Amino acid sequence: MATQSLFFPSITPLSPISKQHNCVISVNHHCSFTRRRETNVNGRLGKLNVSIESDRLQSVEKSHGKDYGVVSIHHVGILCENLERSIAFYKDLLGLEVNLARPNDKLPYRGAWLWVGSEMIHLMELPNPDPLTGRPEHGGRDRHTCIAIRDVSKLKAIFDEAGISYTLSKSGRPAIFARDPDGNALEFTQVD
Known part of the structure; x- marks a missing residue:
C-alpha cells in the first residue's frame, strides 16, 4: 500500500523495524532534515527512522548509545551592548516578535527573547569579549x-x-x- 503526500507522491511503507533508526529526508540533494516517528512494532512502541534519497525509501541504522532525545535548537544567545538598539533591529527592522512570556527579571542582566519560527533568539545585554x-x-x-x-x-x-x-x-x-x-x-x- 503506497502513501500519498505533497512532496513524495507515492511511497511504499517499510516493514516493521524493531531497532531504532534515523530518518533523513533529502530533497533534490540540497537540504536534509531529521524527523522521528513513533511506531507500534509487534505491540510495542518504538522509533522508526527512514531515509528518502532519490525517491527511494530505505531504513538507516543508528547507534543507540547517544540517543538522549534531541528535538531541535531551542534558542541562540546573542550578546548586545544596547538592548533597545538590538530590539529595534530584530523587531522593528527584521519583524521578529518579542516573546513576552519568557522571564527576564530572574536573570542578572537585561535581555529579550524573540521568536524565529518555533525557536528563539535570546538577546543578552552583556559585554562582548x-x-x-x-x-x-x-x-x-x-x-x-x-x-x-x-x-x-x-x-x-x-x-x-x-x-x-x-x-x-x-x-x-x-x-x-x-x-x-x-x-x-x-x-x-x-x-x-
Whole structure:
C-alpha cells in the first residue's frame, strides 16, 4: 500500500523495524532534515527512522548509545551592548516578535527573547569579549546564526532601504549575510 503526500507522491511503507533508526529526508540533494516517528512494532512502541534519497525509501541504522532525545535548537544567545538598539533591529527592522512570556527579571542582566519560527533568539545585554575589528566582511566566514526565510530579494530591499550593509552568498544560492548593530553575523537563507 503506497502513501500519498505533497512532496513524495507515492511511497511504499517499510516493514516493521524493531531497532531504532534515523530518518533523513533529502530533497533534490540540497537540504536534509531529521524527523522521528513513533511506531507500534509487534505491540510495542518504538522509533522508526527512514531515509528518502532519490525517491527511494530505505531504513538507516543508528547507534543507540547517544540517543538522549534531541528535538531541535531551542534558542541562540546573542550578546548586545544596547538592548533597545538590538530590539529595534530584530523587531522593528527584521519583524521578529518579542516573546513576552519568557522571564527576564530572574536573570542578572537585561535581555529579550524573540521568536524565529518555533525557536528563539535570546538577546543578552552583556559585554562582548569578541573584537569588532578584524572580522571578515562576509558573515559566512565568521560565527553566524542562520535564519530560514521565504524571500531573499524582499529582505535585500529592506536592507537597502535601511542602509544595512550585506553580502550575498558566495556559492550563488539564495542567501544574504548581514551584521546586527553589535557586529554579530546573521545569515538569511531562502527556503521553499
